[in-house]
Amino acid sequence: MTSFLGFVEGPLWAVAAAVFVAGAAWRIVGLLAIGRKPDISPPRASAALGFIKANLRHFYPRQLFLGRTFVHLLGGYGFHVGLFVLLLFAAPHVAFIKDRILGFGWPSLPRAGFIVAAEFAFAGLILLWVRRISDPVMRRITDRDDHVGSWLTFLVMLTGCMALGQSHEFLRASHMLLVDLWLIYFPFSRLMHAFTFVLSRGFTGATYGRRGMTP
Amino acid sequence: MIIRYRVCRRPFARVAGRRNWPVNVCRSVLRARPLAIALATLAVLSLSPAKGLAGTGMAPTHASRPSWPVVREVARPGNALGKESFSDVWRGVRAGRAFKLSDPGLGTGVLVRSGGQDWRNRHLLLVRRYGGVLILLALGAVASFFVFRGRVRIEGGRSGRTIARFNQAERLIHWFVAGVFILLALSGLILLFGRVVIADWLGKAGFGVVVSAMMQTHNLFGPIFIVGILAMAVVYLKDNLPEASDLTWLVRGGPFFIGHLPAGKNNAGEKAWFWIAVLGGGVLSVSGLALEFPWIVAELRQWQLANLAHGIAAVAVIAVAIGHIYLGTVGVEGALDGMVTGRADEAWARQHHDLWLGEMSADAGPDAERPERPLAPPRTADTPAE
Numbered sequence: 343m344t345s346f347l348g349f350v351e352g353p354l355w356a357v358a359a360a361v362f363v364a365g366a367a368w369r370i371v372g373l374l375a376i377g378r379k380p381d382i383s384p385p386r387a388s389a390a391l392g393f394i395k396a397n398l399r400h401f402y403p404r405q406l407f408l409g410r411t412f413v414h415l416l417g418g419y420g421f422h423v424g425l426f427v428l429l430l431f432a433a434p435h436v437a438f439i440k441d442r443i444l445g446f447g448w449p450s451l452p453r454a455g456f457i458v459a460a461e462f463a464f465a466g467l468i469l470l471w472v473r474r475i476s477d478p479v480m481r482r483i484t485d486r487d488d489h490v491g492s493w494l495t496f497l498v499m500l501t502g503c504m505a506l507g508q509s510h511e512f513l514r515a516s517h518m519l520l521v522d523l524w525l526i527y528f529p530f531s532r533l534m535h536a537f538t539f540v541l542s543r544g545f546t547g548a549t550y551g552r553r554g555m556t557p
Numbered sequence: 558m559i560i561r562y563r564v565c566r567r568p569f570a571r572v573a574g575r576r577n578w579p580v581n582v583c584r585s586v587l588r589a590r591p592l593a594i595a596l597a598t599l600a601v602l603s604l605s606p607a608k609g610l611a612g613t614g615m616a617p618t619h620a621s622r623p624s625w626p627v628v629r630e631v632a633r634p635g636n637a638l639g640k641e642s643f644s645d646v647w648r649g650v651r652a653g654r655a656f657k658l659s660d661p662g663l664g665t666g667v668l669v670r671s672g673g674q675d676w677r678n679r680h681l682l683l684v685r686r687y688g689g690v691l692i693l694l695a696l697g698a699v700a701s702f703f704v705f706r707g708r709v710r711i712e713g714g715r716s717g718r719t720i721a722r723f724n725q726a727e728r729l730i731h732w733f734v735a736g737v738f739i740l741l742a743l744s745g746l747i748l749l750f751g752r753v754v755i756a757d758w759l760g761k762a763g764f765g766v767v768v769s770a771m772m773q774t775h776n777l778f779g780p781i782f783i784v785g786i787l788a789m790a791v792v793y794l795k796d797n798l799p800e801a802s803d804l805t806w807l808v809r810g811g812p813f814f815i816g817h818l819p820a821g822k823n824n825a826g827e828k829a830w831f832w833i834a835v836l837g838g839g840v841l842s843v844s845g846l847a848l849e850f851p852w853i854v855a856e857l858r859q860w861q862l863a864n865l866a867h868g869i870a871a872v873a874v875i876a877v878a879i880g881h882i883y884l885g886t887v888g889v890e891g892a893l894d895g896m897v898t899g900r901a902d903e904a905w906a907r908q909h910h911d912l913w914l915g916e917m918s919a920d921a922g923p924d925a926e927r928p929e930r931p932l933a934p935p936r937t938a939d940t941p942a943e
Contacts, residue, residue, distance in 0.1 A: 468736050510769055
């Protein structure tokens with residue numbers, strides 16, 4: 343009989359990873375398959391360049407909105423950068439990727455760096471969620487999917503933080519269970535923005551870029 | 558003994574007859590054989606000091622070295638030199654006396670740091686026992702307040718007109734600190750009282766898992782709290798400076814006064830909570846850093862003080878926070894609105910913060926009395942485009 347850890351890192355992990363890959367691919371292919379109405383006007387500039395420029399341009403705010411979007415900027419960058427650093431460079435994650443996914447790894451961060459990244463990720467996520475519930479406009483455009491996605495991500499991170507001692511199998515198993523659930527939920531929620539933001543920005547950028555302007 | 562004598566055919570039994578008294582004396586001595594042997598040995602040793610044990614390592618060295626100061630200098634536990642009583646030696650050990658080590662590189666020679674035991678006793682008494690009582694008292698006070706005073710309703714009901722109370726930055730920082738504080742408080746309480754409250758229920762293995770998880774959580778969220786409490790101090794300071802009306806509010810009974818007490822944007826109780834949170838948070842932050850990064854303190858004594866300060870400040874802030882959470886949610890109708898939506902009902906403001914309402918009305922002029930324009934309902938597919 344397999345252990346709880348064996349189950350969440352074995353069969354459940356395989357199912358969750360398959361759902362994640364297949365679901366995300368299905369969503370992206372679906373978006374690309376929609377296509378767009380042919381533009382018969384003569385192009386004034388390159389649509390492809392507009393696609394790239396819009397993607398890069400939206401990584402920093404326009405001067406006019408800097409003050410109003412400061413918290414969003416701070417929380418957004420704190421959370422996303424922190425999350426990707428600890429996801430890709432935490433020693434346990436690098437070991438897992440090497441052993442279970444790719445077969446090769448890369449140098450990992452020292453523990454202190456990993457902890458700092460986690461601090462930024464947690465602070466950013468909490469700030470973003472607090473803004474979601476305390477800003478009147480954000481509260482109106484937020485629905486259940488946003489809350490589920492935020493809380494599931496928070497719980498994945500929290501159980502990972504709880505397992506930092508690496509002294510109890512149960513804590514690692516709890517973290518892996520939440521990771522599996524997160525992977526299964528991912529393709530069917532707004533968490534897909536991790537992939538679709540490129541298409542979204544690019545679509546607008548290509549459309550306007552063809553007309554000779556960068557949005 | 559009788560059985561042994563029988564087996565040995567009573568070799569030392571008394572012999573009858575008057576002429577046999579020398580035999581009987583010798584046999585009496587031999588009957589007390591262990592005592593006799595000990596006395597005989599002692600006599601031999603006393604006649605030839607340090608010869609019988611010479612070379613065995615058991616001979617008292619002071620016999621050949623009569624200098625007392627030298628003996629004291631090399632005194633060490635175990636009383637091997639025989640010039641100090643065991644009681645004095647162990648009393649010295651308990652009091653933190655430094656002994657000479659065979660290898661000076663081993664440390665200070667202090668075998669027992671009594672300060673550690675004193676610190677533990679103080680911690681158990683001040684933090685765990687009195688702290689636990691304080692938190693139970695806070696819960697009891699809140700429950701009593703609810704039972705006897707009930708929910709403080711808005712007199713005459715909500716007016717339907719709202720007034721801006723907390724801006725976006727104030728609400729953001731409040732909920733940010735509140736969320737992190739709750740995580741830290743729960744994990745800290747489990748670390749502090751878990752062994753008393755839930756260890757038996759969870760079992761040793763289960764409790765070990767919980768403690769490990771809570772310790773990692775507590776350590777990770779601590780630095781985030783420091784940033785949050787600093788931001789809170791900056792953002793909220795201007796509305797929490799003492800005013801003359803605070804004294805009136807306090808003198809007339811504060812939260813126990815039934816009726817209206819004049820107050821500005823924050824009454825004296827709310828200002829007290831702000832200062833407790835900020836100053837207590839400051840103590841928690843500094844002491845928490847010393848606990849999480851112990852190499853930044855100079856010596857163990859400072860770490861122990863940091864531990865005591867951390868525990869005392871934590872239970873104090875948690876106890877007051879229980880009251881704050883109650884009054885901000887269940888205890889006072891309309892109190893939560895300002896922190897959720899940013900706007901408070903005018904009737905609530907008139908009842909609890911009349912001076913502030915007056916200031917806001919004077920600043921805004923007649924527009925302050927204008928009802929808030931309701932937000933448009935969310936757009937749906939049926940909503941016509943403008």
